[in-house]
Amino acid sequence: MTFYKCKFNGQECKFVLHDRCTRLPAELHNCINHPQHTLLLLTKAGHEFSRFRCKACYKLCNGFAYSCVKCSYIIQVRCAFIPKKIKHKSHPNHQLSSFAEASTIKDCCRMCLSRFTADNNISFGCDGCEFHLHARCASLLPETIRHRYDKHPLSLVYAPVENHEGDYFCEVCEEELNPNACFYHCHICAQSIHTTCAPLIPQSNPYICGTSNVRYRNIKYGGIHKTEYHMHPLSFLPGTKRDGDCTKCGKTLNDRHILKCLQCKFAIHYMCHN
Template structure:
């Protein structure tokens, strides 16, 4: 993937940009999710720690964002340029439309690819209103149709339903746990082997967080930054917390795949949300 890197004075810094990101327009007018005001592109849209919550997906982000010039409304660049309509192999007869603030209640209010529900109505989905068919944003856009995996010498194809003439139960070749063939999975037709989409990670993801679908943790958050704050005398590193990090200094909860700020000089560690 083509990218640009800072080379100031022949040494540069850690500033990198994808070629696509260099072409982002400086402002957006009449955006479908915030039509009343103009949105300006900002390299830093958050508070002192530089992160913010996207007003569309409600995820934590710390990359570029479009921010309203008149109110405290921000959207990350991923959500800003999500396509309005897509054609998807899981629902080939109709186009799927992106929806934000959409009512997906009822027995059909779940993602047909991972078979799990939505956190709330503010979560973006691709939906067919005619059929009551819904997909998580991540499930719809982030799973490639064909992959290669070290557990199989052939390409594996993304399957959206049980494989024809398959005998017996389905088991994942990687984790050896049972696989639900009504959810999408990767399958080798030559070796008759199947793999969970979560066991073939081509993108960062966290299994315990997958109950709500393919939610790609950290896809819009750059980790490893060092921050100085008035709340603690030493510099703090922005990391993903694990159980080995113990408990939050402020709220007392244990860490498990949370964003944290951690001191390398003492035992101070705190949830990022506890400082916002």
């Protein structure tokens, strides 16, 4: 894919943009997430590593965002361009329309079987069939995954796929699996996996970048941060077990956002640098 990369004074930095991202509109009008006001494009939501919780998908994000100054409303770029209608394999006979007030829906998401509780969250639904999906369920789950103990890909399915009366069990957590929710299944080996357990699986083609935790999939890493309390620049990274404990608070850095020195062993939690 065509992209642009910064080479300031002949030196490379880690600022990279897709070609299509250079053409993002500076303003959005009548956005389905927040139609009452114009949203402005922010190249940085706060300071360099500022994280924000997207008001559409409620995931932690950073980087470019669209924001309403009047309402302190902020959403990630991906959610700003949610289409008004989609086609989805879970409901192949009709198109699903986007709906911005998901908290008013009384039934459950047909993919994860959980309710619509967050105000201003986005859903997709077929009103005639009373069929609704969370936007995150409809758009973020990959169609296929791979398990290191299964040579076949596992496909995302939306209904029971085995002709037996027994229970289904997840191959990762070994807990019972509700066959009425969507899940991943190998049709050859008859193995099934929760969608929530899928991010924990080592992928041959990873769809989670930087960290194994799905809640951080929208975080961009790699920036450089200069501080007064350390002589070297610090990189914004996902913590691992090998990083040990925070230099400041002494708690583990594993599976946390950290600032790490690549020249020495100094590393602290992102929240501890303030």
